[in-house]
Amino acid sequence: MSQYIHLTAGILKIDxxxxxxxxxxxxxxxxxxNPKRGYLFVSKVLGKHIPCKPSIMRGIYNRLAALLPKVSDPVIFIGMAETATGLGAGVADSFVKLTAYGDVVFQHTTRHKLSAAEWVCFDEIHSHAPSHILYQPLPALWQQFLxxxxLVLVDDEISTGRTLTQLGRELIGKLPNIGxxxxxxxxxWLSATQKQAIQESFARAVSFINLLEGTFSFIPNVGFKPVLPKKVKRLQPTLQARQDIGRRGMNMREALIIKGPYPxxxxxxxxxxxxxxxxPFLWAESLEKEGFNVLFQSTTRSPIQVGDSIGASLCFKDEYKEGIDHYLHNPPCGREIIIAYELAKLAANHNLPEQIGGSIWGVNG
Incomplete structure (x- = not known):
């Protein structure tokens, strides 16, 4: 039976x-x-736009990891920025914990310019911030990649498969042993025809792992004319960003664990x-296990219309001084707030703590 979702931007029909x-x-x-795509599927279990308990997020990671077939290692997980940077690492982490596989590496694409050689660079067609970069893995991990x-390609949602297919084909051309x-x-949301086309494009065994499958169509509301954000600037010169948390790969049995402040x-x-x-998710998860009532969420580059699943939204400039608008959708209320930064000095560039009264957790490194 079809389900109809009435949004400000139009009507989604889901089967x-x-x-x-x-x-x-x-x-x-x-x-x-965004004029290219008026609707948005907002995950309730990702810890991104909607606050989520870490235990629910871990449950999703475990479910997806348990669905993975028996595979040959080394296994490479690649997560898509920005929504699957956490999802990809989480599933890889659960995969290691639930199985006997020891040779598992995770890396995610990034929108940031690092002082490292670019490995793969491509655009995401419907994204507000299209450029994706995958950097050359750290030297200690290079042999595992080769x-x-x-190859496990991770995103929170697959609608056309074009982006993941483009990335996968680029990587297969560089990693000769991928079977x-x-x-x-x-x-x-892929149709049977789309899945077949993806399988044929890789010319090797391809499988699809997910928790929900279906198809959808969208009827736009011609009267919906949002005020568009300013065009996102291209990547700035090299940023001071960490390279040991996934942007250049990490062995999941040696993943960096960082303790945050105690609430x-x-x-x-x-x-x-x-x-x-x-x-930050791992720290939130550990706090929940100690008995705290914890919710996890994160900032984003994605501008979303307030309404429907977005109750409120804050806008602020990014912490990297790129001049890019970032957002916190459905901000916390009536809770102690801890804002995590990959480098302590980045917090000085951010007015989010002032907007929501949060304390700063800046990592030294």
Whole structure:
């Protein structure tokens, strides 16, 4: 049976084909401030635009990891910035914890310019901030990449598959031993025809792992004319950003674990910033295990219309001094707030702590 979602930007029609968890459990919906794509599937379990308990996020990681077939290692997980920087690392982490695989490496694409050689660079068609860069892995991990037999490409949602296919084909051309490719996501909107085309394009074994499958169509509201954000600037000269948290790869059995500040109140929100998600998530998860009532969420480059699943939104300039608007959707209220930065000095560039009264957790490194 079709489901109709009425948004400010138009009407989504959704037909589900498979669902391990309900549509309502996994997704909310909102309107993009983007003429290329007026709708947005807003994950309730990602810890991005909607605050989420770390235990629920870990449950999603475990479910997806458990669905992965027996594969040949070394296994490479690649997460797409910015939403799958945390998801990809989380699933890779759960995969290591749930299995006997020891040779598992994770890396994510980034929007940032680093002092490292670019490996793959491409654009995401419908994104407000299109440039993706995958940097040359750290020297200590290079042999694992070259020997890798299984490539797992991770995104929170797959609608056309074009971006992941483009990335996968680029990587296969550089990693000669890849024998199988897995496209892993929370939600998959690909038709059977689209899946077949992707399988044929890789010319090797391809599988799809997800928790919900279906198809959708969108009827735009011609009267919806959002005020568009200023055009995103291209990447600035080299930024001072960490290279040991996923942008150049990390061995999941040796992943950096960073302890954050201990909360003073029972109800606490941990806020990751931009691509810095996995380490703050691990700290939030540990606090929840100690008995704190913890919610996790993170800032984003994505402008979203307030309404539907977005109750409120804050806008501020990025912490890297690129002059780019960032957002915190559904900001915390009535909770102690801890804002995590990958480098302590970045907090001085950010007025988010002033806007929400949060304390700063800046990592030294």
């Amino acid at each position: 589900l084909h498979k669902s391990d968890l309900s549509l309502d459990y996994l997704l909310g919906f909102a309107s993009r401030i 020997k890798a037999k299984t 199988s490719v897995i496209l892993l996501s929370i939600v998959n 003073k109140r029972h109800n606490v929100s941990v806020v990751g910033t931009g691509e810095f998600l996995f380490q």
